[in-house]
Amino acid sequence: MSNLQTKTREPFLRIVKRDGMKAWQSWGIRGIALLVALIICALFVYTITELNPLSVYGSMAKGAFGTTRRMWITFQDTAILLCVALGLAPAFKMKFWNIGAEGQILVGGIATAACMIYFGEILPPWLTILIMVLTSAGAGALWGLIPALFKTKWNTNETLFTLMMNYIAIQLTAFFVAKWENPIGSNSVGVINPDSKGGWLPEIGTNPRVSPYILPVTIVLALTVFMFFYLKNTKHGYEISIVGDSENTARYAGMNVKKIVLRTMLISGGICGLAGFINVSGACHTISEGVSGGRGFTAIIVAWLAKFNAFVMIFVSLLLVFLEKGASQIASDYGLNNEASEIMKGIILFFVLGSEFFINYRLIFRKK
């Protein structure tokens, strides 16, 4: 017996879970993964355009930050994406797969547009905006609450449920676009209240290249601070992380898991609805399917890559928006289409997802 045992060889490669890693080390590994991904992206762009990758990144930077206005539009888009990611963070941290942010943004946007159209030119501006905030957050929260209700009651799969809710919201948007169509036959709503600016988020300051963007960015930054402390320093945040790690543990500890799930999805959907409000009232001033425009999916990446740390999310969303703006700049410079940014997003995420393995595990090779 003992002979047999000594004969079995140690496997060539073993995988052992790490006990833990210092924060700077794990962020260092993610940083390296990001760097490798950016190099691969540069190679990809090079093979397509045959231009010096560095000058391509330079041209991307020009596209994103070239002028004051462009820079602020980049900041505003970052803020909107960040807002969605802030909404998703608590749900994903709780391991509630809320794929439905697209829909939650859209219903928030619809509610906002409705207020702009029906109250924008009647009620005083502060009241309109107050109503818009409440209805958009309410609509988003409702859209998030429905799957959560079924999840808690019958354990209905929330991934697919929230996904279906997206498509219902998209069709709902199409319905309202046809209803509010302006001018008739254009199949779009057009800018709402272009002259009176009723229901538009107010501009701060007098510089026209900066002032429209300040308020959306400020609102989201405030939300970021709130979400950071909400997840890190409150009882709710603690409960969310326990339910996410192990529902059973939460139950043994006497937590009301159902209540936590429902409450968290209300918040998650509500913030996504607010993102719709910020986009409609603060940025595009109209309603279309483009109000969500894939942000609901991209934001999942933001929240996940940042490990739900609200401040890290700022940088991740800035990076993704930079890629988007940069890619559309390349596209217009070289006559390609701007989907290249989606490819880059994919490559970056693949690498960072893969790098998590090296943060959680270490490899032990057989000793000779």
Place this chain on the structure above:
Amino acid sequence: MNIDSWIQWFQSAVAFGTVIMFGCCGEILTEKSGNLNLGIPGTMYMGGIASLAGAFFYENACAKAGITPNPLLCILVAFLCAFAAGAFGGLIYSFLTTTLRANQNVTGLTLTIFGAGLANFFGGSLNKLAGGVGQISISATSDAFRTTLPFATTWGSIGRLLFSYGFLAYFAVAVAVVMAIFLKRSHAGLNLRAVGENPATADAAGINVTKYKYLATCIGCGIAGLGGLYYVVDYTKGTWANDGTIETLGWLAVALVIFTTWKPLNAIWGSYLFGMLYWMYLYTELFGFTLSRSSQPIFKMLPYIATMLVLILTSIRKKRENQPPANLGLPYFREER
């Protein structure tokens, strides 16, 4: 008049259903291994663009050499490209989730974003990069795929109803039937189901869990890639539009998996039913009313609402044979028990 409308409706439902049947069957195979692959829309995109690119380069080469493209070669090139590209998507997914133990949902969504970007980028720029102008078009390949049986035109309504489709439509049905037999009757199918239900037990019984997960995911994604192929060569008749339809269809395919309660045979009628529901807004006059343009979207919600209802009903009834694989979406690492 009425019968014509019914036939037209059914025909468009079959064309629609074939795309999602491929995606659905591929995803069933993948999910049976315990992998919840949300990258199906992405792999369908990749299959679509790869077949388009393959056929495009083949037809271009033929045009340069001054010969007419061989229909059989057209079919072979497009088919292999689509399957290989889909399987490649599955390989990325498997490597990240099985080997590197990344989260399945996030990896799948990334694959969808990546595949959609890849396809829309090259779909929009391929012709330009190759030095051409205008829209990309692969008419020879598309014609080869859309060749119908001769009875289609001579057998009247029956011919139109049953025989008016390209061979991929029948191939999809064949894939569903073969998969049903494979899962239910074969030894490998039994092993695969064991992996999806309880990988630890399967592992203890000597089944190579990693191998099964890899193979099921890659082959499943290859099959889903064929959905993209059918979309490009038949549904849009050999052109490309960046309108996101494949993504919509891909998510419907994922939804259909639930609708079928993980049974490939149900995918056959389920996909056609989804097709009927999807196109219903164009055919409401058969039921005696016409839709205004603003009420059309309400009818376009039907397939999604149907899926939600099935999702809810299966979760309420909890019949054992209608449940997803027990380990679906969960990772399996031998060391972590």
